[in-house]
Amino acid sequence: MTRTTRLPAAVLAAAALAFGVAACGSDNGGGSSGGGGGASAPGITKTQVTVGGHFPLTGPAAPGYSEIPRAIDAYFQHVNAQGGINGRKLKMITRDDGYNPTNTVKVTKQLVLQDKVFAILGGLGTPTHTKVVDFLNASRVPDLFVSSGCLCWDEPDKHPWTFGWQTDYKVEGKILGQYIADHYKGKKVAYFLQNDDFGTDGAAGLDQYVPKASVVTRQTYEPGNTDIGPQMAKIKASGAEVIASFSIPAYTALVTLAGVKLDYHPQLVVSNVGADPTTLTGLLKAFSKGKAPASLIDGVRSAYYLPSGDDTSNPWIAQFKMIHDKYIPKLPWDGNVLYGEALAFTFAEALAQAGQNPTRQGIVDVLESGKVKGPGLVPFRYSKDSHAGFTGEAQSVIKDGKLVEEGKALQTDDGSGDITPTDFDPGQPPANMIPAGSD
């Protein structure tokens, strides 16, 4: 019996397999071709623009960062309630990659091939997004405002469809490095770096200003491995009085807690990526089961390219906070929410300027024209030759759990250029926070 059934059985299996795939294929096909009229590009119909992004909703990078896509969505809801951009509503599809590069590849292909998004917006992470840049550029999908400050997004020759957004880590390293060199002269400095381009780029910037002789140790950590005891023991043994850290929030919190355990209290200078006070306070509470006082992070230094979220007298912040309070009141009002809203605003600004019938090439052209101003303290560097985002930052420090910015914003390049103060002014936010078109 087994012999006679084998052939039909195997064919049946192949057919079942084929049917399974075909069935889900037809579902998707129906979804994407639904709004044929008025489509100037994939993901765009007469009434809607669909974008997508990969974010860590689970895993080690999820605390804090998982709020970003929800903030993008909140701003989109606000825009949609006012009638959208050029009559089109904005839709954000978020897919979870758990900060795992393999999943990033999977979900990004899903966003492009299955969800047929117009553009990838705010795809988060350096180790993650580097794995999909080639795919997105080969597929000619606008890869806008990567949520990472890697220099690698600014390669218009190799990756003409990819644009950075936040200040890159080298510029930030230079600005933080200058502060360390000026204010902690002669003190021993330790580097604590994420073991990828995030850490490498940051260290390259720091090294331009921090004298080589005062750097006593360079320790790295692997995202995913939460045991940083050995690194912290070495840093303490080195006698460092300042730790310059390019770390995501969870690891900044771990450094702080390790300091308590070792009775070791150096000055922390942290990349803005891992220095949001609200996120850090939450993480400290979670990691120490409520035992660590919030005051632990007071005095942590950083630098930031957006107005501080705690400065509600700033008209942009007031508007962004209003959107937060209305659409995502359950999330804390923190740097991640502000980040997501500001990033979404920049997209809306570019989309509005791309005109009545936006195309994928059109939005790239708008960005390269340099007309998109954004809501930051410094301008973007966008041009034909540069796809880098914000070009500098203002020094900041955490005081009483709030982020306080000091002095004029500084700007510089990611080469060996000087750091100079800027008089850039983003002006007043547009009415209702809906950016106007170019006409």
Add this chain to the structure above:
Amino acid sequence: MATRTAVVGDKERRRPMERARQATLVRHLTVALVAGLVLYVVSNALSAFDNLQLATMAYSFTAVAGLTVLTGLNGQVSLGHGAFMCIGAYATAKLLGEGTDHLPLALVLLLAALITAVGGVLAGAAAARLRGPYLAGATLALAVGLPTIADRFPTFLGASNGLTVIPSTPPASLGATFPLERWQAWITCLGALIVYVLLANLMRSRYGRAFRAVRDDEVAAELAGLHVARVQVLAFVVSAACAGLGGGLFVVVTQLAAPGAFALTLSVALLAAVVLGGLGSLWGAALGSAAIVLIPQWSDDLSKSLSLSSNVQANLALAVYGALLIGVMLAAPRGLAGAFDWVHQQVRRASTRREEEEQA
């Protein structure tokens, strides 16, 4: 069994076509050819994303088929097959390198399978001394431990960042617009079909019988003259080589070998596919692979369509996946292949009954 004796007895009167069908190799080649044709037609009709899914199923099948030989046929449980995929993936990524001037892809994949087979010898030698929960524990340690080696050699293995390779593009003769995903589906499906033919023949050969004999009763197998440990190591090697090829095909599809891909969940998913499809059945392995690719996809789409908060959404997909697995195992304890067999038997029984009635 009775029918089989009858078949052999009738041999003289059978037509050439049917005699050909009896030759194991010819039969399996025919099946592979037919399945290949079906897959060719299907892949031409599918969208890019669905071709990607097909490719995922195909490389999963390669690993799952190997595991079903080990677990179903030889009775050794492995919770560590993700580790063998990991070896195959890193071997492929290293052999392909960062540039485009590398060995032919087929040779690279073959080498990856061979390198993994060497790993299988080591693991198999240890496994042959272990039974039941101890074997499960040892392979579990392999699955957890092996991928972290990449962290120890950040320059050679790229740490958690992984190694990336340039995609192998379709040949120019297929046209400039030939989708990459369909090409990847073809490569992986071809790999899967080759593995099918090899394993199907192996299962029918004296090695397959030796595997089964050792599974059913080690003492009896030893008395029958089989070297039990050697048979067990052989099963491990065959199984590891298949997983290694699966890992290599994985790199072809994702262009990435990173430790995050080979987490414990992968090993468990492979075993789930074996059990879900039906232990020891190759087309059960095909169904199981399809299930572990499609079910998470569907449960993800389902939880997305419910428009829940993103935290719930991210976790609901996993819960739905788990519930579905439990449901299938309750409804079909012998796996999907077992369920199909059961349906087939019922139909046959009904038709023989009808024939008997007609004759009477």
